[in-house]
């Protein structure tokens with residue numbers, strides 16, 4: 001479920017008169033996603049996504065996301081820019097929320113990626129990193145390495161142990177390890193920071209869309225590859241690592257973007273950090289979202305299993 005703010009057909013119809021996009025034919029709430037309210041809009045001219053930004057997206061960040069998407073679209077990356085109205089305004093207000101009309105991209109997100117799909121995604125990520133080399137916008141990462149200890153505290157020791165026995169101690173010792181080894185001196189860039197399979201649209205083995213840029217920020221560039229690796233190369237529950245998918249993802253990325261020796265050497269620690277980050281944010285939501293809420297909670301232990309895997313297989317990126 002991701003329609004927190006209900007917008008009537010009449011309100012959407014009136015909203016669309018601000019734009020030169022034809023008139024409303026149909027509007028459907030989109031079930032996928034958990035952060036914002038999304039509608040699929042069909043007009044007499046085209047299809048669009050209407051997004052109303054809910055509490056986790058700061059409206060002050062929207063100009064950064066818009067500039068990033070425009071920059072990437074101008075360099076032919078398959079991203080969905082926001083549509084400007086007749087007065088060249090992109091950030092609108094609708095039903096008391098900031099809202100944007102967004103280009104619709106075809107494709108579906110895969111749930112069990114094949115090696116060919118992972119390779120195409122690796123290439124798309126590398127192309128995006130290449131295209132962002134001269135992007136001048138910046139946005140601090142509100143979920144960067146320095147925030148994870150506080151996030152663990154906010155979860156609470158007993159609550160972490162209720163998710164998995166001994167989890168609090170494991171998190172503390174992992175935080176100490178990451179503090180001692182985190183590579184802050186690697187090249188930084190604007191990164192996507194959340195390129196999970198549900199944020200990549202595909203037709204067969206082709207990437208047709210990279211979406212959901214609302215965590216994008218400035219951070220260690222190779223960390224983006226580590227996030228993508230942790231999201232793509234395991235079964236959803238984290239219990240199975242797929243070596244073919246991993247090799248293919250890395251091959252695709254390295255075809256389009258060259259990593260330095262230092263960046264390659266840092267991937268194991270960056271992947272441990274990525275696993276801890278998603279384990280902690282999922283744990284926080286798990287603890288703070290009532291079990292009967294409309295939003296489906298994501299399983300933190302799926303990223304605990306990934307973390308354990310990366311701890312036990314530090315040579316995984318050399319294979």
Ligand SMILES: Nc1ncnc2c1ncn2[C@@H]1O[C@H](COP(=O)(O)OP(=O)(O)OP(=O)(O)O)[C@@H](O)[C@H]1O
Nearest residue numbers: 002030032033034035036049080103104105211212
């Ligand atoms: N530009 C687009 N073109 C086509 N479909 C889109 C587009 N943007 C979003 N969607 C569809 O809407 C769904 C939800 O979008 P999105 O992932 O951005 O929502 P969210 O609530 O911000 O997400 P999340 O919970 O992943 O942070 C996507 O899974 C996809 O099906």
Ligand SMILES: N[C@@H](CCO)C(=O)O
Nearest residue numbers: 194196215278282298
């Ligand atoms: N992609 C994240 C949610 C958004 O940060 C997860 O699956 O935990």
